[in-house]
Amino acid sequence: MNKLKMVESYLDRGWGLTPVGAPKSGDKNSGKNPFQPGWTQNPIRDMETGKGYWDNGKDYNVGVMTGEISGLVVLDIDKPDMFEKFLEQFPECKNTYTVRRDNAEEWKCHYYFKLADFTPPSHNVETTGWGDLMCNGKQAVVPPSVHYTGGIYEVVNDVEPLPFKREYYDALLMAKKKPAKTKKKSSPGKEKVQEGERNNALSDWARQLRKQGMSKKEVKAATPDFCQECDPPYDEAEALKTVESVFSYNTPIRRDKTLVQLNYFKGKSVDEDGETQPKTKPLGFR
Template identity: 30%
Template structure:
């Protein structure tokens, strides 16, 4: 469609708007002419606004806002390598609008579909523009005499954006960096249409080998082949498909032992690293749970699921967690895989008082696929569609992780499962907590009580153990991790409201009010204290003081210094 220069650009903008696309004016350097274009990510500009803009900026280029507002997403190809990589996933005679850029690149327009996000180099030589993005459109130019132009018979006015092929959508969603390979028309058919019984296993093996050769990770290969398998008649069982993938993976590792060592190498010199500024880790529960992947373990029926739900509700509402810790509001996804909808409803009704706000950004799922059945892939899709999500609770890990393959060591399996979950947390900058079980026996180090191998705790950024302490506080929450100070917190459970309350550091919380008062007197005094001074400060009988102080020494919160003098252990002699 031919438009003139200045007036032609306004006419083009009006033409795009007439096709229900959201349009904004941009300079030749691709920056918007207007102060804020954010409103037009959700609502297209009116005709009078376009006329006003181009009256103020007659040389402005029309830009189409991508995403749901315009119903399009655009793959920006900036090299021949990128064109080959993209067209590898497009069937023959595939027609969708395509514009050539001033630099010789190509813009492929596809019908909008949620689930993708703006990414640079989503695949080799290709960027993706969707919600929150925009692209310059014909007849805009770069200020050097070169213009954007539609390819013959593939302009946006005469050709509707086509549905993106499923296999391409999955590749872009995974964000894999693949290189183009020669692909025959027969292979294209296998990828896009699937195969019939008798060809499924051999084809799965060919495709898995091809994807591993492209450098894709096992999870990415699995996600792509699961999508392909849906097109087969009938599909392979999950067990057959995953067995084939594992077999091809082992073959690829034997044939290419150096490939893993050459992928994604990142490093710094010591002088650069010591000067580099990193942002502080964000906290979902300040001081206790930072961003990243964590494991919360406890014995059955000891309240670990309730603790997870308490924290999820607090984060969704942006109120106080555990009764005293102010948290920032964020969306929460709770995978309650051992509960029913009815039980979850009863718990919510008990935890959230009448007339109190019910969090609209807390989502609870009693059913969710396992990791080996696209569970992590679906989790990534969820996070892309719910960008405000900051906290994910998996209850329980045993219900979410896949069965352990044969010939895989328990440690390697536990560590790989945790590492894959952690990769999602790191990718989206969120907190994921998996609820897990404890062994029946107790160890001196409570972290050693986590059921399974050290691969579970080794792969986690934060490890927490909820342990009942009879005769003292209702429970002790043991916390340790890479970004959190190792500590023990005393918690108290309120049955009527199904709520855990933080009492304080475990070493400072005693089993009775009188014992607590004795400890507080020693702590607050700040200097060595005699039993008579404690008697004066508390008013308790002297014989009770003489019986109680040795108990505080025994539990380690108070120590004896000199003859008959006592001081809070954490203060020492310096107070």
């Protein structure tokens, strides 16, 4: 596959693109992370800019920006059992634009849909149970990008993406039933958190959840939802760094009693002038 021809085809569809770091063999965190500052708000829309990233011998992968920028929702499947139940309920979803690595399991696909009557929030596998729902503030690695294992991303069903219906979203989020008792993962408020206030709001929110007894893993799982409540959406990678920082500080143990209070008692003594004075005396041994 010719990378520049693929890039051109994505741009012709009206999809916004972003460069993604090159993969490194054996490094599972490589080959999937955008590196441009403010990438969530600055899509590549023309070939001239695209050539600067994908015609320079640096082996950058190609990312398509999901959400309103490209008019896309992408479902990234990590656990097939739950998602198969969704496909049984909505079999038409098997025939939408689909991408898979050539060395991946047959079920491990990216299913593409176009935004229709509403824009869903993004979710990760912790909240869905089956994988990632990628919308605003996210990107999906597209062909002919290369996975860190050496696998190449390919289009396995080259058709137009289906409209993403509200009933799809409801079914996908019901796949993982919530426990009867859960701690409320409250966000800073109903109104959008504005740029310039996002980091402070996120820090306060994470500290509050930590004080409520939530673990770092639980707070990280809720962080993508927080990011979508920001205007513009907060970069998830940066948000997770802030959460990590909040949990890196040890909560000091409050000491209500000092050694003096524990090992001494307050008594009285009479000075040379015959006046009574307070005096701290050590406890006796028994």
